[in-house]
Amino acid sequence: MLNKLKPKSEFSKNVLTLMTGTTIAQAIPIAISPILTRLYTPEDFGVFALFISLVSIFGSIANGRYEFAIMLPKKDEDAINIFALGFIINVALSLFLLLMVIVFHDLFISLLNNKEISLWLYLVPFSVFLIGCFNLLNYYNNRLKNYKDLAKANVYKSVVTAVVQLSIGFIKQSTIGLISGQIISQIFANTKLLRNIIKDKILLLKISKVKMIAVANKYKDFPKFNVPHAVMNTLSSNMPVLIINFFFGSTSTGFFAIANKVLLLPVGLFTSSFSQIFLQKITYNRNNRIDQEKFINKVVFKLLGYSFFPFFIAFIFLPNIFGIIFGKNWIIAGEYAQILIPMLYLTFTGSILSNIIIVYNEQKKAFKIEIINTIVKLFSLLFGGILEDLKLGLFLYSLSGVLITTYRIIWYKSIIREKNEI
Known part of the structure; x- marks a missing residue:
């Protein structure tokens, strides 16, 4: 047994x-x-x-x-x-x-x-x-x-x-x-x-x-193309803190920081572990001419399927959960977290699959996509900052993340189809 x-x-x-x-x-x-x-x-x-x-x-x-x-x-x-x-x-x-x-x-x-x-x-x-x-x-x-x-x-x-x-x-x-x-x-x-x-x-x-x-x-392609891509990627992920701090001050930044931390910790539980093994596995498959497409399709299906229910439950109850666990003063942090849930649901899968870029040397196009991603998210948050409406800015930020990550997942799978060697 x-x-x-x-x-x-x-x-x-x-x-x-x-x-x-x-x-x-x-x-x-x-x-x-x-x-x-x-x-x-x-x-x-x-x-x-x-x-x-x-x-x-x-x-x-x-x-x-x-x-x-x-x-x-x-x-x-x-x-x-x-x-x-x-x-x-x-x-x-x-x-x-x-x-x-x-x-x-x-x-x-x-x-x-x-x-x-x-x-x-x-x-x-x-x-x-x-x-x-x-x-x-x-x-x-x-x-x-x-x-x-x-x-x-x-x-x-x-x-x-x-x-x-x-x-x-x-x-x-x-x-x-x-x-x-x-x-x-x-x-x-x-x-x-x-x-x-x-x-x-x-x-x-x-x-x-x-x-x-x-x-x-x-x-040399790693510093040449992956460095600019990494800067864009980290700017994109840290942009909310920088812009919220600039427009709304340390208190609002603190609320967002806790919301972001509570969401990313459980997500990081799977992505950090699975991502390292995923990179090692697809590198091995490529070097030994093992079918990648079947493996990737199975991974995508399981990641999206298994993660849907916990993300859905979190989306419904997050504000109340924050109020109970962290105190009534932190309910607003739960509301911020609720807005970000749809984006994180897809990012969970997309971040793991992004190792495909490294193995198949697709940094050039990935960098171009990241530029678009950063610009769109930047204007989303700036729009909320200018209108002095933080929740609106976060909603637009999350929506743009959903759209761009969906495109990325489709693109990652297309790379495997084109370069799969058996």
Whole structure:
């Protein structure tokens, strides 16, 4: 009986391993959220959200997007040189950002229209560096199939974040607790994943300037096309925080931040785990000429089908759920979350399938689509900001996300049909 319940394929086992760790990792922030909303004010969450948005935008390109190429080479020697190349780019970008913050600090504060972020702006470059390191370590451990360690790293990160944010929150109610938890937890997670790489001393000795230049040229499409695409993508996803902060202030930004966090945590439970295994699986299928189309169709059907009911239930009851769990003051955050549900339903599937772009080198068209996506969402939010109607802006933002993600899913499937090799 127990044998029947065990995963039958390696793919399923790997998904289960990562999902187990990610489930625990995502459950911790969800569990402490009702406490955090009583320890920290919406303004605190607003400043924290602005900080995270800035880190996310630059962190997404910290390695020149070379981390995505780590999975592709057949030789580990090439992969470790890609890792080293990405690390050097990460250090250079982080130092450049620090210089920019020091020189143009007051200008940035004026552009962001938020004086509370002033002190924390100096920590953005360091946080970007940590995110860049984590992305490199994450993909290299994925290549090594160290799924247990990846799961543990996610758990460590959540536990440390929770402990720091709660501890400081009880002592001093300010943004320092939220930001400190984020930074310290990233250090712990990076340390865990780094051990699997530094223990292979022989492989590390194969890192050289000549080989790094060689892999940089071989995979030059990643910084050339994927970096602009990543900037557009992260700008698009972080745009609400930036614009809401500018037009409506830290309090409204805090309400949106909690709404977005509560929605993305359970969604991230599946996407982060499934996406890594999906990338590994379709890369394997391509290299071994296994039928991709049948696999992709099955994945799309299951993702859209299984996720419909929970998203539908959430859409109906979210405002009441927020009021009960986080307190009556946070009902408006539930209303914001309700508006975003349709977009997230499709994004859940689309974000996993987006790995097809990497495997089949379709960054050029993906970048063009992302430009359109960013522009449409930008004007949607600006329209709401100009009319001083935040809910209208979020509705238009969500609607544009539904339409564009639908097109993307159709396009991803067309790529497989055209390039499927058996």
